[in-house]
């Protein structure tokens with residue numbers, strides 16, 4: 112596979128030209144990578160008005176992901192999420208609908224802030240029996256919701272995989288969304304690799320209209336590299352307006368280092384990534400099964416995450432993390448209940464080290480304390496009203512009855528405790544305390 116952006120920048124860096132243009136480092140060594148850090152000079156194309164090397168590279172990515180259109184972001188999935196929310200709103204208005212999104216409650220902060228800024232109403236979906244672990248929306252639950260909704264949403268918004276490695280059944284949700292003529296949009300920030308599994312589990316392949324992937328989370332991209340994908344069966348409005356939606360929120364100085372990285376990822380994928388992934392999965396499965404035999408309890412369905420339920424082994428996630436740190440192993444995430452390890456084929460050699468480090472920890476009595484159960488709170492203000500309200504910071508003990516104005520959206524592993532505009536109740540206070548949150552921003 113060709114790498115037009117990498118090749119262009121390499122030639123430019125070695126051409127000996129005098130750089131009388133941005134950036135101010137002029138290609139001289141300060142950290143070491145400056146000669147490859149360029150801006151939108153002649154021949155370098157323009158992200159979001161692409162017709163040259165960037166367009167060619169994005170076409171390569173489109174082919175690899177089997178989408179209608181795949182566009183690059185150098186500002187993570189966060190930028191793509193803002194663009195997706197804007198596209199949903201524009202699509203609703205085009206069709207004379209009131210823009211409403213029905214979203215699984217485990218949405219990332221960027222989705223919440225995007226809806227707040229764009230003043231969109233969200234119907235939060237939270238299955239009744241849910242713990243903080245996950246928010247898996249089943250096809251039955253979605254069907255029930257859409258059938259009884261007094262006003263149909265324009266889109267259903269799902270976050271899958273979540274931080275703990277839980278996957279939602281996108282294929283069946285897509286079937287339900289099609290039945291009701293509603294868009295299915297997925298935050299697939301953690302799942303770019305799903306396309307390349309022996310059984311393709313990427314949301315676009317399973318029928319989602321649109322999704323974002325953080326290339327940097329699971330593929331070998333520099334931090335910030337991400338994709339906005341539009342599906343082949345999605346309304347043409349989405350692909351036609353995706354570039355301009357991204358440019359509405361994006362920097363006018365996109366990072367060419369990150370774009371080169373995304374370009375190089377295309378080659379990485381086409382050079383045997385599927386096989387590397389298949390080999391890794393076998394090893395991860397062996398590690399998981401050895402950990403289970405050794406007394407650990409695991410959760411989540413993702414193959415590239417190992418999520419340990421720490422308390423069932425007698426420790427908090429923090430304690431296990433500290434123990435591993437002393438053996439120079441750094442996890443992705445830990446909290447009172449879980450410790451999460453994220454893997455890629457670049458970790459093949461590390462699995463044995465992780466396994467023996469975990470198995471060398473002495474098992475203790477199960478810690479029986481369970482995390483609090485999340486619930487949807489009473490909404491007093493819209494997201495938009497809450498983020499623009501006058502605010503004050505309060506000790507959580509003084510927050511009962513107050514309206515949250517925090518955009519921090521502290522998530523226990525999967526589900527935000529309270530969202531802007533919602534009333535803080537006793538359950539929320541218990542959650543704050545459980546997760547060591549002492550202060551919260553509320554409406555004054």
Ligand SMILES: Cc1ncc(COP(=O)(O)O)c(C=O)c1O
Pocket residue numbers: 186187188189190219221270272273274298300301325335337
């Ligand atoms: C579920 C989810 N969505 C979106 C994001 C934002 O992704 P990015 O960091 O690529 O902007 C994250 C980041 O951790 C995430 O976990």
